[in-house]
Amino acid sequence: MPEHPLPASLPAEDRGLSPHTGYTRAHWETAADRLLTSALRYATPGQALIDLPGPPSKSGVRSDGLEGFARTFLLAAFRTAGASGKDPHGFLERYTAGLARGTRTPGRDDAESWPEIGHHNIQGQPMVESASVALALRLTAPWTWDTLPADDQDRVEQWLRGALRHTPAPNNWYLFPLTVAGFLESAGRGDAETRGAIERGLGLLDGWYQGQGWYSDGDGRSFDHYNGWALHMYPLLHAHLAGDRALLDQLGPRLREFLEGFALLFDANGAPIHHGRSLTYRFAAVAAVALGAVTGVTPLAPGVTRRILSGALRHFLDRGALTADGILSLGWYGPHEATLQRYSGPGSPYWASKGFLGLLLPPEDPVWTATEESAPSEGRDRVLALSAPGLLIQTTGRDGLARLHNHGSYKLDSREPERAPGNPLYARLAYSTRTGPTSAANAPDNHIALTVRGTRSARIRINPLSAGPDWLASWHRPVFPEDGPVLPSARIESLTLARGRLELRVHRTVGVPAGTPIHHSGWAVALSPEAAAAAEAELRAEIRLDGPEVTSQLLGLHGWQTQRTVRAPQGTAYGPWALVPELTGTVGEDPADAVFASLASLTGEGDPAPLAGQATAEVSGLTVTVRWADGTRTVVDFGNGVRTLPTVTEVPA
Template sequence: MTPPYLALPPTDRVLSPRTGWTRAHWEAVADRLLDALVPHASPGFARVLPPGRGSWSGLVLDGLEGFARGFLLAAFRIAGAGGEVRPELLERYARGLASGTDPASGEAWPEITDCSQQMVEAAAIALALHETRPWIWDRLSPGVRERVVDWLAGFVGKRTWENNWMLFQTVTEEFLRSVGGPHEPAEITRGLDRIEEWYAGDGWYTDGPGRNFDYYNAWALHLYPLMWTRMSGDEGRAAVYRERLREFLGTYQHFFGADGAPIHHGRSLCYRFACLAPVWLGALCDATPLEPGRTRRLASGVLRHFAERGVPDRAGLLPLGWYGTFLPATQPYSGPASPYWAAKGFLGLLLPPGHAVWTAPELPLPIESGDVTAAIPAAGLLLHGTRHDGIARLVNHGSDHNPPPPAEAADDPHYAKLAYSSRTAPDASPDAFRRGVDNHLALLDGDAVSRRARVHPLACSGRQASSWHEVRLPGGEEARVESHSLVRGPWEVRVHYVTAPARVAVREGGHAVAAASAPETARGDGWALARRPDGLTSAVVGLYGWREAEVAAAVEANAFGPRSATPYLWSPGDPGVLVSLVVLSGDAVHPGALREAVGVDVQGDSVTVVFPDGDRATVTPAAR
């Protein structure tokens, strides 16, 4: 059997010429995901525990997570159908609410305590209850409603983590307020007030203090405030949130390849199509620059992308990984039911079947009409996508997921790399992390490999972005790397200014490409490449300051396949100014020709790059 591993309705190439998918496909996937959870539920349905590695929260809370996240998906399915769903779907979750709040059931949920996983799941349950109020909440017995209120009310007076978790308290206590339960008005608005401090601009928030720019903007920081306004009716705040979401979506649409693949960057990637939450939210709240047909084209492309690559799997489940199971791309807080945060990606089901997002013909994405470039200055992120191969690429000069100084900064392969894409993932196994080859400028001092921990953004506009980071060498010596990226089509030219002792060698890697079989590799004078069997090619070309080129191979290190390869450049010491060309393309790549066609003129610290079309760009280091 080949994917998709579920029965789907016929495609409609008139309504959806790009994907063929309709609302019926979304309902079919939702139903398959929900039904697949049933064999893994406790007798009272209060805990749902699919197979997979447990989280650090333990099996009891992993089971609560399975209930709550499944309930959120069920809520969108139920509400979107006006309650006209199979009766057993309603019964399952009503029964789970009764059992989970009954101390005598043997399945009771632990009470909510400070900074506990129960907070995350309480917010999901509160949202689900709000959206299904006529079909579930209003039909619960008075005793069950009282017990649910008592359990959710455990949130009142509790402390949350200083990040998106503050919004869990907002929506949970808002639901309590709406049903006459205990709540604290100051706690409802506390998280909303706090995200004002985290709003960086350009539609982007940082997830707590620091530079935490990732998909949590999509499935948390935009989602919960606007869903709260649906609960509270606060039009003043809603207007602010809508405008920010509209601006966010203007660039966020470029995070997706033409094949529907999201750029593989950041944490909690096992949530997969949860990244679609703000796309649907924009249509739901009249806060999107995207036409209805483009909204559905983007969303259906992503869901179809994963379905055609075996997600959900043969059992109808969502494994911990990207396509199949791949634990190095997960975090220890993720358990076997964590991927069901993907429920947020089904938010569009709340829009009625007659809404334009379901009835308007699909429109092409910008990347399907031409090459795209989009800068997000507030986040230090630069996007460039190419029409001919449909690849979306992210150049990172602003996101590091570290707390602000003086806290210690750490390296993370899903944040610290210079670039990410919709067709590649960083090598993330422990050994690959230690070697640190792909999309990294590494200083090599003996056996020590430097890290890009805290990223200090310098500039991000047009087709250029830059940042610097500090390196502490063995023995306590300090070094500095300043990096500039210039993007043109599938190319990224990197200019590095390295201040380090003359003994220190330098290595620069391109994108890691991965597949079931080992990628083909090749090397030449000042260049190296790795090519997947499907033609996806990663290449690096030394334009100035580099001595050698090689390819590093890895096994079981990459979310895209068990065999990966990364081309890299190397210089033995006294680095100074270095210029490289990094290429990721689905087309044929000829590194030797590119080395001859891209000109570089270095005059002291001034570097002028001349592209094959005659376009010129000059880079100079930032003032210190």
């Protein structure tokens, strides 16, 4: 992949201190300075708005300008607070001027005034930005807030209090008023309203906690990067800054447990897992890793912490995340529309600022002085089943690649109906650090679907079933587009077992009419049209797609009758064109003909061995026996009834 380095000279690499990335604290400071300098070129004359180039979000241009200000102000705060107020470029002076000007006449239609804070879906985006403004003020108070005249302080407070007096979205948004209230209390302006906002946010957070360090983002089972860059970050950083020992003792162990698994989801090449919405925030994914070091509640050694932090920053800076003039683009590496949401505007990518939270650690902290160590995804192969969120993590040491098998996360609360086609960033069976999902308009990767009356089903609400040390199972109701078929009694049970680079995928249909076509796809690979044409020409029992960085393989073991590759012309975040491997079968009358097994693999190893010969499968009734090449047997038993939980038994060679 061609590299597009940061458009400014970075310090020389230090491979002695940082043998994996070459990055030191000086690289982080330089990167922050360049990001801020580039963004501030687009500030209004009064510094109150930063109108970055690009298509507007659904909230409009003025809200986008506030977003550009608030999110880069947070970056400036991490940069200067961690340097004890040293600000050689004068960033804070500009942001302080912008604060005073933007809150002088909120809501006025002029070049500088900030929009007022409203309810979610009614001018609600400024509430999100209020949290960045408040946190930045809390971190830099001696050099920003304390320098404002009393009248300006009053106006800033009045604007911020709009976050306490309007209704947030029913998810992590309740932590924005908490963050605003935390700043106001730290500034000596606390009252019943601020106390209420903090207690309300912490109470909801407790209700969202599901275990193993994972929160659902509101009601339902939405598990994604918001766990790290919002649900852990805001309340725990508030507790740390307030010196609230009781709250630290309550929330700290959750973060520690979260990091034990989450740290595996960073590739040896630095990439975070490509799963969930708001991925254009990119290296904000490391915020929780930095938070663990800042608060002292991390299971990671300092050298491992910096390895993950610097690996992610370098990964994106080397791969074109910045435009030619140094602006973070709306996308993943470069611009990529399918990565975005309706709320994404030109300033949105600057929530990547959260990735710089580690700059709060002083230069003498071991995170900056220890020698870099290997990432958790390097070394031995690992499988970690997180039954609480329904996520199965699989890493392989030879290539440092991380995969996330999804048997419990979906973006839907309990009040919402299931609607096809679903969100590709949640609905897939698996995600990785080197592949992205295809768009909703293209053939889905890592998917299981029925075809009824020419229409394919979607996987929307994912219900966990059972779990083991190296496997997870779930079920979903096949959902068809509006005015399409309805199969109220149908369900598909799915099980993934990870073994090295191999993935055993077993599906069972329940209540599905005999004769119904069923399709299962594997890992999509971004390819050039020429490479795609060559792959399509090879029709074998095992589908193999060789991309620039990965090889995807898919082999039917039982129940699948045909195989092919399907084009995804919109590509993925990893390339503009992609192919998807797909197996097709038919649901039969006999119970064994309602069970389908396959073997999949995604690897960065060169010329991986064929899947044929790695395993074979026999099905008797609802029991699948898989014999591995080393003589071990895996027995998957779906039981005898609809409500029986799948079980897995491992029989040694």
